[in-house]
Amino acid sequence: MSGPFPIDFLRFGWIDAADVLLVTVLLYQLYKLLRGSVALNVALGLISIYLLYLVVKATGMELLTKILGQFMSVGVLASIILFQQEIRRFLLSVGKATALERVRGWKWGRPAVGPPLSVGPFVEAAKSLSNKYTGALICFAQASDLTPFAESGDRLDAEISKRLLLSIFNKTSPLHDGAVIVTNGRIQAARCIIPVSENPDVPAALGLRHRAAIGLTEVTDAVVLVVSEETGAISLVYHGTLYRDLPTAELRSRLNEWLLKSGASSSTASLKPEAAA
Numbered sequence: 298m299s300g301p302f303p304i305d306f307l308r309f310g311w312i313d314a315a316d317v318l319l320v321t322v323l324l325y326q327l328y329k330l331l332r333g334s335v336a337l338n339v340a341l342g343l344i345s346i347y348l349l350y351l352v353v354k355a356t357g358m359e360l361l362t363k364i365l366g367q368f369m370s371v372g373v374l375a376s377i378i379l380f381q382q383e384i385r386r387f388l389l390s391v392g393k394a395t396a397l398e399r400v401r402g403w404k405w406g407r408p409a410v411g412p413p414l415s416v417g418p419f420v421e422a423a424k425s426l427s428n429k430y431t432g433a434l435i436c437f438a439q440a441s442d443l444t445p446f447a448e449s450g451d452r453l454d455a456e457i458s459k460r461l462l463l464s465i466f467n468k469t470s471p472l473h474d475g476a477v478i479v480t481n482g483r484i485q486a487a488r489c490i491i492p493v494s495e496n497p498d499v500p501a502a503l504g505l506r507h508r509a510a511i512g513l514t515e516v517t518d519a520v521v522l523v524v525s526e527e528t529g530a531i532s533l534v535y536h537g538t539l540y541r542d543l544p545t546a547e548l549r550s551r552l553n554e555w556l557l558k559s560g561a562s563s564s565t566a567s568l569k570p571e572a573a574a
């Protein structure tokens with residue numbers, strides 16, 4: 298027997314062990330990715346049909362095998378269409394894990410980091426907006442390209458300042474509706490439309506602004522800051538998780554942590570750590 302676990306009728310080698318391990322890791326990653334979304338139920342449905350197909354094939358039920366076989370043959374294509382967002386997120390996390398983004402900067406002759414981004418103006422603007430119950434939605438681009446969403450709004454390419462952020466979200470401003478997108482340490486665009494989450498677990502009390510913030514972070518690695526018009530609460534969203542009603546110090550530290558962490562590994566922006574106020 299060549300393998301580490303000699304079983305009479307099975308030749309189970311190191312390669313098989315690695316194979317099983319990798320498939321386990323892959324399935325676990327898939328589960329983590331789909332957890333909490335309707336896609337998990339769809340995936341379970343597809344897996345059940347596949348298992349049923351294997352059983353009817355093994356028992357020789359020809360008609361059912363044929364029907365399910367037809368279904369399975371289009372299954373791959375259907376899965377790609379059904380799971381486009383999840384596949385996108387998966388590939389994004391693989392890309393980040395392989396640290397390709399880190400080397401991309403010098404490899405393609407681009408600067409590894411953009412102009413420094415300070416979280417101060419965002420924290421200060423969020424505080425003011427919150428005190429006045431003015432809604433806001435600010436998306437910080439990281440490794441994922443937010444250009445397609447920025448293009449849905451009005452291009453600004455402006456220097457970041459608290460005053461500009463307050464002007465944009467002022468209720469009388471023609472730019473206040475929609476999201477602001479921050480890329481490369483600049484306000485790239487305002488009035489942008491971002492994808493709304495379809496996760497049924499998002500509390501019904503949350504309106505479209507918060508759902509949109511969650512939605513963008515489900516399909517990209519952006520960090521999103523939300524100020525609620527209704528309650529004045531300031532929240533952050535990252536990787537599909539909403540961190541609600543944050544005090545200023547926590548808002549600042551989380552922004553510093555998340556943007557600094559990825560700023561070091563992505564080519565989109567570097568960040569000046571901010572001391573707590």
Ligand SMILES: Nc1ncnc2c1ncn2[C@@H]1O[C@H](COP(=O)(O)OP(=O)(O)OP(=O)(O)O)[C@@H](O)[C@H]1O
Nearest residue numbers: 432474475476490491504505506507509525526527
């Ligand atoms: N897909 C979207 N992309 C960008 N902005 C959006 C999107 N959907 C809603 N918004 C913004 O959210 C506003 C509506 O917020 P709504 O009151 O429904 O949400 P909410 O989560 O309850 O927020 P709030 O607590 O501020 O009321 C819109 O006027 C718009 O500015």
